Amino acid sequence: MTAFPSSLPPSPAAKLRQDLLANRERALAQLYRHAFPLVRRHVCQQGGSAQDAQDVFQDALVVLYEQAVSGTLVLTASASTYVLGIGRHLWHHEQRRRARLPHEPLPDDFAPLAAEEVEDSTEPAFAVRDYVAQLGEKCRSILLAFYYFQQPLTQIAEANGYRSVRSATVQKFKCLERLRESVRAAFRAETIDY
Template sequence: MNTKKIQTGYEDQDIIEAINHSKNLDPVIRHLYHTNFDSVASYIRANSGNDEDAEDFFQEAIVVFINIVRKGNFRGDSSIKTFLYSIARNLWRNELKRQNRVLMRETNYYEQTEKEEQDIQESIGEHEVKDQLLHLLEKLGDNCKKILLLFYYENLPMKEIFQHMGYETEQVARNMKYRCMNKLKGLLNEHPEMKQSFRSLLANG
């Protein structure tokens, strides 16, 4: 087979023969990259992706294409360019679906957590448990105590709290607050009398 011909890229059949019979696929892969990457990258960038995504998924598409050819499943009904583009497009669509599923799970988790925190916030304002809660907050450590007091007692938004706490971003502060809330819930589980007070307040709230 003429390797130089593959590098300049003329016939699809030459590429198929090289994949099936050649031990060195570098010239073929360079040719596929040169003739197909731009269209795949444009599609991925136009559909919520970036340059790094384009590189990763184009490389994955080439691996899938080579495997299909070697298994004898490439029938040649379409050009290699069209076929490779379709593989990359399907891989990226599956990735977007996966990302959406992850986002939905995270959204559901945060919505549930926000509801729990709203319930706790209402309870925290009740005078009969306020002093006891302050005592529990002491056990969480200075950072957790400070971030929860700023949020629940001073009613500061997270965009102010992260600056107050010296965190790099609002998301860092938000993640810290969730961890602190989980620690607080753990302490409440260790103090049934406090937990019961919360349930009573919520039931009457």
């Protein structure tokens, strides 16, 4: 009869969780050294910038960290390969999102229009900047900072008083969804024939 060891070595995911909980800075620095060059190479090969690669990598690292700490992470490869996979997915999603947005820069004198100016405007009613102008100040600020001024999420989080980059990312997504929904609603209203 063969005796089994009383304790099995931890799985790679469990080991990563232990490392993150024991010394988060060291574990994240090690992940950065190994995984960031892979993510940067992929994003740059797919038409992104070094700043895009940093943003994608940070978002991927947040996903990995949250899964590892919550105990839901399942690794079938190295943590670096896992981060690269998340980064590829996030960059693909970002490219699709960018393809849907108009590439026309906002004018220098961009200011919110009053409701009567929107109605009396000779411009087409489907001007995205009008919908951005109708968002609340916080959402307008976040979306303009990220998409128009191309500020990194770390800077946006700090400027808006968020505790983490993840919080700023979630708020940016919510604001973008509000903008998309108002554009969709207006577009449906304009295309319905009575």
